[in-house]
Amino acid sequence: MLVSAFILGLLGSFHCVGMCGPIAFMLPVDRSNSIKKVSQIAIYHFGRLLAYSVIGLIFGLIGKSLYIFGFQQQLSIIIGVIMILIVVVPQQTFNKYNFSKPIFKAISKVKNALGAALKKKTLDAFLSIGFLNGFLPCGLVYMALFAAIAGGDALNGSLYMAVFGLGTIPLMTTAIYFSHFLKGKARQRIQKVIPVVVVIIGALFILRGLGLGIPYLSPAPVHDMVANGMNCH
Template sequence: MFWAAITLGLLANLHCIGMCGPIALALPIGNLSKIQKVFSVLTYNFGRIVVYAFLGAGFGLFGYGLKLIGILQILSIILGVFLIFQALIQFNIIKFTKPNITGKALNFLKKGFNNQFKKRSIDAFFMMGVFNGLLPCGMVYTALIASLLLGSWLEGFSFMFFYGIGTLPVMISLPFIGNFFGQQLRAYYQKVLPYTLLILGIIFVLRGANLGIPYLSPAIDTNAKPYPAQTINCY
């Protein structure tokens, strides 16, 4: 599971160049010493990963509730179909215009980020990472879906933590190497993303299909009870 999380995070690195890259490049570290720069960038990324981990815990806890009522594998199929649908959009097979429903939330996050940007303290770098972690991101949503399907707050927390670790190579290096990553890598990401979404969608569909394949498509235990048997005495 943890290797899957890190792998997904590594795949997200090219995505980070286009989405979070401008934020990382804008971090106010220009007048700091080398040690201060490194510590500030690490603190910024720590804030981002902390947010991912707690979001994963929340989604994992929600998935646990869905597991208890017996619909987690059905949800796995639905989410898998959704990811396949997203892949088809990326391939331009399906035309779809996304509704703009995140405008107010984005403005709130941008305002919070800008306020911290002016402070330039260590706690400000941490909060900048927190606000960055809350920004809408397709790859983060994909990882959160995986956390939901794990059906455990602890596994969800761990999955998103290691996902964040996987995103570190680009997010740590960007503030120091500037615009070294050019348009070619971003174009390469656009080519890779649809295939990634398609593969993940197929995996999620198989996971809920009750085919009896260990790890990939586990069989549903129809004899399992959502709660342990208890003896209730009435007086």
């Protein structure tokens, strides 16, 4: 499933550029020193990956608690269905409900801290910008978090989100260097592919949750494998 995380991050970064692109364009990088510029961008990305990993760790713990109660297979199916519904159901339906309202104050604080960090040029400022950037609301990040919960383990959740973040690095780096490169029909075409990828990933989670006994793709439930092992003896 880590491959799906990278693909979701790679293709989803076209959406991320639209949402977080202004932050990338505004990064106070040193444009007179290419080596220093590269190190600043690397620290910025490290901050984002760190934020994603922390969030993945938290949601992975949630998935682990559900796993302990025996809901792992059902959780994978539910998350797969949710991912597909988010793509299939018209956006207007979701716009009727403001799910982010309860955490609006927290998001405002993140934005204020981000604005203050963008005025600095120290290395720790780039780390802060990247870390805070990772906590801004983003539909693609929410998708990845659903997958992190289905991982059923804190480490798996953190790793999934880290790999998702790695997938966003190529395009986000391009956005920093070439702000006008990511416009036009190519971007629009790839944005159309993103919902298809999300549906495929959702279908994979459903398939995994069904426990059909297909190695790697839809492994049998743990209790079934234990029972089969006992029968062999």
